[in-house]
Amino acid sequence: MSMEMKTTLDYNLFKEINVGANLLKNRVVMAPLTRCRAIDHMPNDLMATYYSQRAGAGLIITEGTSPSINGLGYARMPGIINSDMASAWQPTARKVHDMGGKIFMQLMHSGRVSHPENLPKEARILAPSSVKLNSTKMHVDGKGDLEIPAPVAMTIADIEDSIEEFRLAAQRAIDNGFDGVEIHGANGYLIDQFTNKASNKRTDEYGGSIQNRSRFLLDVVTAVKNQIGAERVGVRLSPFGVMNEMEIYDEMESDFVYIATQLNRLDVAYIHLADHSSMGAPDVPNSIKSKIRTVFNNAIILCGGYNKETAERDISKGLCDLVAFGRPYIANPDLAGRMAENARLAIPDTDTFYTPDEKGYIDYPYLKVESISI
Numbered sequence: 294m295s296m297e298m299k300t301t302l303d304y305n306l307f308k309e310i311n312v313g314a315n316l317l318k319n320r321v322v323m324a325p326l327t328r329c330r331a332i333d334h335m336p337n338d339l340m341a342t343y344y345s346q347r348a349g350a351g352l353i354i355t356e357g358t359s360p361s362i363n364g365l366g367y368a369r370m371p372g373i374i375n376s377d378m379a380s381a382w383q384p385t386a387r388k389v390h391d392m393g394g395k396i397f398m399q400l401m402h403s404g405r406v407s408h409p410e411n412l413p414k415e416a417r418i419l420a421p422s423s424v425k426l427n428s429t430k431m432h433v434d435g436k437g438d439l440e441i442p443a444p445v446a447m448t449i450a451d452i453e454d455s456i457e458e459f460r461l462a463a464q465r466a467i468d469n470g471f472d473g474v475e476i477h478g479a480n481g482y483l484i485d486q487f488t489n490k491a492s493n494k495r496t497d498e499y500g501g502s503i504q505n506r507s508r509f510l511l512d513v514v515t516a517v518k519n520q521i522g523a524e525r526v527g528v529r530l531s532p533f534g535v536m537n538e539m540e541i542y543d544e545m546e547s548d549f550v551y552i553a554t555q556l557n558r559l560d561v562a563y564i565h566l567a568d569h570s571s572m573g574a575p576d577v578p579n580s581i582k583s584k585i586r587t588v589f590n591n592a593i594i595l596c597g598g599y600n601k602e603t604a605e606r607d608i609s610k611g612l613c614d615l616v617a618f619g620r621p622y623i624a625n626p627d628l629a630g631r632m633a634e635n636a637r638l639a640i641p642d643t644d645t646f647y648t649p650d651e652k653g654y655i656d657y658p659y660l661k662v663e664s665i666s667i
């Protein structure tokens with residue numbers, strides 16, 4: 294789509310948009326949010342209620358969901374590893390659809406950001422190289438925040454198995470009612486561990502040049518695309534992100550322009566860029582966002598520290614097509630509606646971000662009409 298041909302109306306946050314195979318009712322996206330309510334890593338009805346409450350978003354992207362037993366590194370993080378877990382996701386997809394929403398599953402393999410006590414017994418902590426996290430600790434229920442042991446460097450067979458796990462998980466997501474999947478290539482998890490030099494010290498075809506460091510991401514995306522169709526696949530990236538001990542280096546901008554160019558070739562439905570500068574992370578230069586915009590023809594989602602005004606601004610500047618909201622969606626299940634009404638937003642309670650039950654999860658109210666301030 295040519296940017297010159299857009300009219301002012303096309304820029305509205307509340308206007309519908311086609312993203313790959315899906316027509317979305319607005320450009321407000323619920324960002325992926327790990328909320329740790331999946332007891333024993335099993336999706337449940339509480340989660341279905343939580344997501345259906347938020348179906349006013351044009352697109353919901355679920356919390357990071359592991360395609361592999363080795364990727365379940367966080368306590369109570371859900372998986373889609375076998376048919377039981379996959380069918381337990383059905384109520385979520387069905388209830389979101391019943392409320393008129395669309396939902397993608399974020400496929401996230403935690404890689405080295407995993408504690409053995411959060412993982413099933415037979416799982417292994419895998420990463421491109423055996424580079425231990427220094428300062429990052431991991432919460433284990435009943436024990437607190439613990440040091441994370443060094444990961445095992447993946448063999449080529451491990452890499453092939455992992456790609457296969459992503460492919461099968463994507464098919465399970467579609468079979469159980471999801472509208473698509475988002476491949477989590479951001480925030481220092483397994484895929485980003487391959488892309489970033491801090492965690493990838495390999496000397497084979499998966500390490501060294503950006504062509505090699507991005508090979509795992511592109512192999513995963515290719516396998517998933519061949520399985521479910523590129524029009525149902527999005528990819529999340531975090532250039533200049535430092536979460537989970539990722540590092541910024543000189544070629545970062547050109548590396549991510551290369552990746553976006555390859556994703557354009559693969560014709561995925563969207564690229565979703567996370568910018569965590571509003572959470573204390575380093576600034577993400579605007580130049581990387583506009584360069585990715587230039588080389589990637591399908592939809593761009595931007596995320597991080599947005600409100601209605603800044604979202605409208607960046608859509609109207611042509612920097613992105615949609616905007617994702619993370620923390621605002623925790624306390625405002627009807628966020629899209631509130632923004633459309635210029636209503637006040639509730640503030641989320643950080644103490645219940647990762648707790649196991651319904652408190653701070655499904656008990657945030659919808660806006661009462663009398664409190665709308667225009």
Ligand SMILES: Cc1cc2nc3c(=O)[nH]c(=O)nc-3n(C[C@H](O)[C@H](O)[C@H](O)COP(=O)(O)O)c2cc1C
Pocket residue numbers: 324325326327328355356357399477479480529567568569571596597598599617618619620621646
């Ligand atoms: C509680 C919480 C959980 C998160 N979980 C995920 C996740 O599972 N996957 C992911 O890609 N990003 C995750 N993020 C990052 C958000 O998707 C988003 O990028 C970030 O909150 C910035 O957007 P905001 O300023 O609108 O909150 C999480 C953020 C928070 C606060």
